[in-house]
Amino acid sequence: MQKYKFIEGITSDVMFEAYGKDLKEVFSNAAEALFFVMCRVESVAPKDEKKLEVNADSIDDLMVNWLQSLIAAVDIEGMFFSKFKITRIDDTHLTAFVYGEPVSQSKGKTVVKAVTYHQYEFKKTKDGYVCRVSLDI
Numbered sequence: 001m002q003k004y005k006f007i008e009g010i011t012s013d014v015m016f017e018a019y020g021k022d023l024k025e026v027f028s029n030a031a032e033a034l035f036f037v038m039c040r041v042e043s044v045a046p047k048d049e050k051k052l053e054v055n056a057d058s059i060d061d062l063m064v065n066w067l068q069s070l071i072a073a074v075d076i077e078g079m080f081f082s083k084f085k086i087t088r089i090d091d092t093h094l095t096a097f098v099y100g101e102p103v104s105q106s107k108g109k110t111v112v113k114a115v116t117y118h119q120y121e122f123k124k125t126k127d128g129y130v131c132r133v134s135l136d137i
Contacts, residue, residue, distance in 0.1 A: 001127070004033035013118065014110070014135045021128040023059075024086040027066055027094065030131055031084040034067050037135060038074065040107045044082035046099030059091040060122045063131055066094060067115045078103045110137050 007015040016033045020026025035041040054069050056062035073079055081100035088095040114136045121132040 003029040004036075006033075007132075013116065014112075014137055015119065016133055016135075018131045018133065019128065023089045023129065026129040026131055027063065027086050027089065027096075028084040030063060030067060030133060031070055031081070031098070033133075034070060034112065034135070035081055037110050037137070038071075038112050039080040039103075039109050041080070041082050043107055044080045045101050046081075046083035047101045048079065048099065050077065050079065050081075050098050050100075052094075052096045052098060054094050054096075056092055060120070062089075062092060062094060063122055063133070064115050064117070064120070066096075067133065070098070071112055071114065073098070074103065080104075080107060112137055 004016050004018040014037050018026055018030035018033050020029050052069055054066045056065045079100045080103050081098040083099035086094055086096045112135045116134045116136050118134040123130055
């Protein structure tokens with residue numbers, strides 16, 4: 001199963017769909033797609049570990065809050081992440097360990113300002129989950 005794909009034809013934003021056989025996988029793949037936009041994720045070493053706890057009122061908001069918390073960690077902690085291990089997840093809470101290294105100009109690509117609800121979609125399918133996300137860049 002493919003992890004994610006980017007949707008062409010969007011001018012001011014970047015849009016992708018992330019896939020997963022379960023919640024942990026779709027959330028992890030969405031995080032990887034986010035960092036594919038932000039940095040050369042393949043060259044970010046998973047050296048440093050950070051624990052993240054994210055809460056929301058629904059599974060839809062949980063995905064947005066998760067990706068927003070990762071964007072905030074880049075800004076606040078000065079870190080790029082390349083590995084995402086979700087240890088606990090339900091419809092309103094997730095606990096994850098993310099791994100990466102300090103931001104460097106040589107590994108940076110696009111500054112992502114925020115996750116938006118523009119054409120946002122989170123759905124369960126017969127194969128698992130699909131989430132469409134739009135990033136404000």
